[in-house]
Amino acid sequence: MLTAIWQTLLDDGDTVLPIIFRSDTTHLMNFSGDKKAWPVYMTIGNLSASARMATAMHSLLLVMLLPIAIKMRDIPLSRYKEQ
Amino acid sequence: MPPDCNAIADGPLESSDSQSPHFPATLAYPNAGLPCAYVSQKGECITSSNIPYYLFANEEEFNFAEVATTKGLAGSVIEGLLKGGCCLKHDLKHSLKSNYHLQKKIDQMEDGLGVDSWEKCRLENITWNEQHTGVPIEFWYRDITKCAKSLLRQLAYAEHLLYAPQQRFDEHGRHVYSEMHTADWWWEWQLRISSAELQRHTRSCLRCADSDMADLA
Numbered sequence: 605m606l607t608a609i610w611q612t613l614l615d616d617g618d619t620v621l622p623i624i625f626r627s628d629t630t631h632l633m634n635f636s637g638d639k640k641a642w643p644v645y646m647t648i649g650n651l652s653a654s655a656r657m658a659t660a661m662h663s664l665l666l667v668m669l670l671p672i673a674i675k676m677r678d679i680p681l682s683r684y685k686e687q
Numbered sequence: 688m689p690p691d692c693n694a695i696a697d698g699p700l701e702s703s704d705s706q707s708p709h710f711p712a713t714l715a716y717p718n719a720g721l722p723c724a725y726v727s728q729k730g731e732c733i734t735s736s737n738i739p740y741y742l743f744a745n746e747e748e749f750n751f752a753e754v755a756t757t758k759g760l761a762g763s764v765i766e767g768l769l770k771g772g773c774c775l776k777h778d779l780k781h782s783l784k785s786n787y788h789l790q791k792k793i794d795q796m797e798d799g800l801g802v803d804s805w806e807k808c809r810l811e812n813i814t815w816n817e818q819h820t821g822v823p824i825e826f827w828y829r830d831i832t833k834c835a836k837s838l839l840r841q842l843a844y845a846e847h848l849l850y851a852p853q854q855r856f857d858e859h860g861r862h863v864y865s866e867m868h869t870a871d872w873w874w875e876w877q878l879r880i881s882s883a884e885l886q887r888h889t890r891s892c893l894r895c896a897d898s899d900m901a902d903l904a
Binding site for chain 1: 718719720800824825826827828829831834835837838839843844847848849850851852866867868873876877880881882885888
């Protein structure tokens with residue numbers, strides 16, 4: 605945030621738009637080996653907290669769907685022990 | 688600034704209403720954003736006077752689409768209704784030819800976040816670990832400014848949207864924090880990235896407000 609370059613300054617009537625991101629790993633299915641994904645959701649801080657938190661308001665939008673990183677355990681155990 | 692404006696209240700307040708009846712002094716940032724009229728993303732202004740059921744020809748069609756999507760009707764049921772000999776009017780069956788056409792129209796609806804908003808990104812040569820080097824990864828993402836615009840455009844949020852940061856003080860003159868727009872950082876950023884002329888104007892407004900609040904106390 606501190607490294608951001610403000611190309612245009614706020615003018616009369618402009619406001620700050622805080623963007624809130626939420627993310628956690630999500631289990632998709634059990635078949636073909638526990639598929640998981642890492643969705644990233646966003647919402648805006650201009651919504652009052654009570655409206656933002658209410659599930660019925662649908663204020664969270666999915667903005668990114670990340671794959672899960674391949675884990676270290678993919679290395680065979682014998683080689684893993686050598687390290 | 689009122690005295691003790693940096694003192695933090697003992698506990699977080701449960702209040703989330705913007706009216707704040709039990710804050711004797713609420714200082715709103717002057718000339719921060721205001722809600723403006725509905726502007727279509729495609730640049731063409733769709734007002735309620737010309738086509739109220741835009742994308743759908745009439746009320747009947749719109750209502751059918753609304754029921755079909757919000758009540759969770761299965762695709763085959765919609766298909767059957769539109770193609771079969773149900774008691775739907777002929778022009779409705781004529782304009783909405785099939786479930787596919789209906790879904791196409793719904794995707795085009797004016798929130799700008801249909802299937803088209805997703806973009807695919809592919810990063811080459813990602814190294815996970817020793818075994819997996821040079822693995823390409825693919826992921827899907829959306830433009831966050833489009834998402835933010837879409838959220839701001841929702842009529843359902845109109846009464847819940849806040850544009851101006853506030854400073855709230857209780858009866859002892861202590862600064863109280865509850866909602867996001869009462870936090871210091873929003874206020875500071877609003878001031879920091881304002882143009883110089885606006886900053887001067889804002890400071891003069893705030894001085895007036897401060898003297899008013901001093902009178903109140």
